[in-house]
Amino acid sequence: MKKKKMFKSIILPIILTLILGAILYYVFLPPINIHSIGFWSYVIVLLIVYGVLSMSTMFNSVLVNKKFTVPKNVIGAFGGVIGLILIMVIYNVCVSPLFNSKSYSKRIVINENTKFEDDIKEVDFNKIPLLDKESSQKLGDRVMGEMPELVSQFDVSDLYTQINYNDEITRVTPLEYSGIVKYFSNRKNGVKGYITVNSVTGKAELVKLEKGMKYMPSAMFNENLQRKLRFSYPTEIFGEASFEIDNDGNPYWIVPTLGYSGIGMKERVTGIVALDPITGHSKKYDLDEVPSWIDHVYSAYLIIEQVDDWGKYRGGFWNSIFGQKNVVATTEGYNYLVMDDDVYLYTGITSTLADESNIGFILTNMRTKETHYYAVPGAEEYSAMGSAEGQVQQMSYISTFPLLINLKGKPTYLVSLKDNAGLVKMYAFIDVQDYQNVVVTDYKEGIEKAAENYLKNYKGEIDSSHDEEKKVTISNLKEVTIDGNTYYYFESDDNKYRVSIKINPDLLPFIKNGDEVTISYRSGSINEISKIER
Numbered sequence: 001m002k003k004k005k006m007f008k009s010i011i012l013p014i015i016l017t018l019i020l021g022a023i024l025y026y027v028f029l030p031p032i033n034i035h036s037i038g039f040w041s042y043v044i045v046l047l048i049v050y051g052v053l054s055m056s057t058m059f060n061s062v063l064v065n066k067k068f069t070v071p072k073n074v075i076g077a078f079g080g081v082i083g084l085i086l087i088m089v090i091y092n093v094c095v096s097p098l099f100n101s102k103s104y105s106k107r108i109v110i111n112e113n114t115k116f117e118d119d120i121k122e123v124d125f126n127k128i129p130l131l132d133k134e135s136s137q138k139l140g141d142r143v144m145g146e147m148p149e150l151v152s153q154f155d156v157s158d159l160y161t162q163i164n165y166n167d168e169i170t171r172v173t174p175l176e177y178s179g180i181v182k183y184f185s186n187r188k189n190g191v192k193g194y195i196t197v198n199s200v201t202g203k204a205e206l207v208k209l210e211k212g213m214k215y216m217p218s219a220m221f222n223e224n225l226q227r228k229l230r231f232s233y234p235t236e237i238f239g240e241a242s243f244e245i246d247n248d249g250n251p252y253w254i255v256p257t258l259g260y261s262g263i264g265m266k267e268r269v270t271g272i273v274a275l276d277p278i279t280g281h282s283k284k285y286d287l288d289e290v291p292s293w294i295d296h297v298y299s300a301y302l303i304i305e306q307v308d309d310w311g312k313y314r315g316g317f318w319n320s321i322f323g324q325k326n327v328v329a330t331t332e333g334y335n336y337l338v339m340d341d342d343v344y345l346y347t348g349i350t351s352t353l354a355d356e357s358n359i360g361f362i363l364t365n366m367r368t369k370e371t372h373y374y375a376v377p378g379a380e381e382y383s384a385m386g387s388a389e390g391q392v393q394q395m396s397y398i399s400t401f402p403l404l405i406n407l408k409g410k411p412t413y414l415v416s417l418k419d420n421a422g423l424v425k426m427y428a429f430i431d432v433q434d435y436q437n438v439v440v441t442d443y444k445e446g447i448e449k450a451a452e453n454y455l456k457n458y459k460g461e462i463d464s465s466h467d468e469e470k471k472v473t474i475s476n477l478k479e480v481t482i483d484g485n486t487y488y489y490f491e492s493d494d495n496k497y498r499v500s501i502k503i504n505p506d507l508l509p510f511i512k513n514g515d516e517v518t519i520s521y522r523s524g525s526i527n528e529i530s531k532i533e534r
Contacts, residue, residue, distance in 0.1 A: 005097060010073055012151075013053035023045050029230040031237045038237075039265035040088060043227045044081050049092045051077030087394070088263050095262035099311075106315040108371055110304035110362065116374045116411055118381065119365075120339075122522055123405040123414075125447045127197035128340065129162065130416060130424070132400045136160050136197040137173040138422045143195060147206060150175070154180050155218075156195060161242045162336045162343055163295045168201040169338045174251065174277075175241050176218040183220055190214040190278070194243070194251055199239050213251060214276035217241070225253060229273065229457050233257070233281055242296040251277055254294055257284065267305070269369075272297050295343040297364050303345055303364050304330050311349065327352045328359065331380055335401045342367055346404050347384040347512065348381055349373065358432075361404060379435030384413045386430035387435045392417060397425055404432070407451060410523060416443070429454035467520040468529050472497070489526075499529035507532065 021042075030042040034139055039162055054073045097104045131139070137160060144156050154175040156517035165282045174194040177183040189210020217225045229238055239256035246252065253275040259268050272290055290297055311328035331348035338344070343366045348358040358380050364371040379387070384401035398420075402413035413430040415439065424443050427450040431437035438459050441450035443451045472492035480487050486501040488508055497519070501508050511517065520531035 003302070010054070011528055013050050013056075013073070014327075016053055017050040020049055026227075029226055030186055031230070033237055035260040035263055036237050037088075040084060040263060044084055046086075047077045047080045049209075051081075053109060054533065070377060073244075075493065092262040092265055093504060095265050097313055097320075099317075100261075101313040101317040101320070103261075104309045106302070107266065107268070107309050108364075108369065110307070110310055110371045110373050112373045112375075114372045114374055116376050117409050119372060119374070120404075120406040120411075122409075123407055125451070126200065127167075128403065128414070128447075129201055129336065129338065129416050130427075130447065131171075131197065131199045132335075132416070133160050133162075133171065134422055135202075135400075135416075135418065135424060136199065139197050139202060140195040141175060143204045143206050144175075150192070150206075152178075153186055154178050154191060157217075157243070159243050160197070161244055161296060162199070162338075163244050164343055165196070165245060166247055167341065169503075171197045171199055172243060174213065178300075178317055180220065183218065186212075187214070187219070187223065187439065191216055192312060194245070196245075207249060209251070209278070211278050215253070215275065215277045215280050219303055222252070225275070225277070228280060229282070233273065233284070236273070238273075239302070240299055244294060244298075246291075246293045252294075253277055254296055256299065267302060269298055269302065290342070290367060292367075293365060298364070298366055298369050300334055300345055303332065303366075303371075304347060307349075307362055307364075324352050330362075331358060331382075333401050335403055336366075337363065337403065350380060367408065374411075375431060378432035379430070380410065381413070384430045384432075384435045384438075386414060387438050388415050388417060388430055389438065391428065391438055391440045395425070396420070399428070402430070408455065408528070410521060412454075433529050457532065467522050469518065469520045469531075471516055471518050474511060474517065475513055477511065477513050489505065496526045498526050498527055499532055503529060504532050 013068045024045065028042065028392065030036065030038040033039055033496060047481050051074050054071055054077065057401040126170070137158060140156050140160070141287045144151055156464060157173045157176045157177045159170040160173045162169070165172070175191045177191065187274055191210045193206055195204060195206050212455045214223050216223070216230045219225065222228065226242065234263070237258040237260070239258050241253050241255045244252055244254050256269045256272045257271045257273060259270045260266060269287065271284055271286050272294065273282050273284050276292065285291070285486065287297070308329050311330070313328065315323070315325055327353055328349050330348050334345055334347040337342055337346050345364045345366055350358050355503060357377065357379050360373055360375040362373050381402050384402055388399045389397060397417035400416045400418065402415050404413050405414050407429070411432040413432055415430065416424045417426040417428055419425050426439055426440045426443055427447055429438040429451060441453045441455040474490045475492060477488065480489060488499050488501070490497055500507065505533055517532055517534055519529050521527040521529045
């Protein structure tokens with residue numbers, strides 16, 4: 001009798017709890033890691049389940065003995081829940097910024113000894129992402145719509161990861177199963193392709209795969225991406241997965257592994273897992289082993305969080321609340337730049353007063369987390385966007401988030417203006433330091449023409465200190481009038497040059513083929529001359 005009572009009151013609740021726990025683990029996939037809040041939430045749920053199941057003994061005691069007694073295992077289960085919650089709270093308070101503000105300010109190392117014009121190369125319009133994510137999505141959906149055999153079976157993922165693919169700035173996103181029914185009807189062959197969108201030219205392409213991708217977020221059971229990762233790495237805490245392709249066009253899921261102080265506090269990246277969605281084979285890389293073709297090791301939200309901690313806690317915890325001396329924060333929104341085969345996150349830095357100006361900006365390498373701060377005071381990004389929209393307010397165009405570029409040595413915002421259908425209609429260049437200085441140009445004229453129009457109307461001084469200087473011999477000289485302004489084009493040693501008559505009106509009308517002149521110029525597809533003399 002005693003054994004039967006023990007079985008009902010202790011052993012049976014344990015068995016049922018373990019069965020339910022296995023089901024919950026398969027569904028929610030918590031990491032077996034003491035630094036994960038998901039793990040402790042899972043443990044607490046199991047304790048509550050066990051406590052509730054064990055309460056049947058208490059009810060039997062009331063019915064049979066007319067006496068209310070709380071079993072020890074019930075007390076232990078709910079006492080364990082309270083105890084765990086208290087331990088978690090105390091532990092996290094101990095590792096919080098209240099006692100560790102300096103370590104929070106050092107979550108990211110930021111190089112402040114930088115100069116914009118030294119580090120940021122003159123803009124190359126052949127390598128600048130003019131299309132934002134929303135425009136890329138529309139182009140991708142259009143390509144998908146041209147494939148009737150696929151559009152009824154698959155959806156286009158909204159990931160559109162910005163990558164540098166063989167020196168081309170590209171957004172890439174996979175197809176996904178279009179619901180449970182379509183998963184079961186297509187799971188044998190998998191997802192048959194992904195979409196690429198060239199962020200410079202707008203060319204969109206559906207890349208079909210010989211073998212389909214089986215390990216996807218929309219897949220079910222053991223082919224689900226998160227379940228595949230969890231069963232392969234049961235103790236790892238995973239960040240948000242990004243979709244990338246290597247230099248040969250092979251698809252991969254790139255998933256950062258995370259570490260914490262306390263429980264879910266002070267997040268950091270410890271490495272990455274690269275998983276082949278076709279075969280399911282995966283490999284974990286330490287941070288110093290990450291292949292160069294992988295562009296996204298650190299997520300944008302984590303970088304911004306760490307930069308905010310750097311700006312907030314440099315003067316200590318209490319200063320971040322009361323004095324707020326030298327406290328700064330990132331501005332709302334961010335964008336990506338591509339330089340030297342890597343993708344960089346750009347966002348502005350502003351004071352905590354949240355006015356309409358920036359005191360500078362940061363660039364962070366998304367693969368290495370190398371971060372530079374540039375003290376360039378100017379307009380906050382949304383103010384610049386509003387200024388560009390105001391130039392064409394009658395058309396109700398919407399501005400994209402700005403790209404920060406080096407235009408003739410000056411930090412300049414570049415935005416695209418889109419109509420309600422999301423199509424780019426105009427380009428706008430905006431002076432970072434004076435957002436009222438803005439020039440818009442119809443996109444049909446091209447981005448280089450838009451830059452030329454801006455420079456002609458620019459009211460500030462263009463920095464020419466970094467221009468190259470040399471002597472050249474003029475050949476194939478041509479005089480051209482553009483919008484009422486006279487320009488001289490000529491060649492020398494297979495290089496092309498352009499100079500406005502405003503640069504030297506006393507000399508330029510009298511130059512001719514064969515003349516030797518000394519010039520200062522900034523390199524480009526056509527070298528722009530800032531100074532010319534005999």
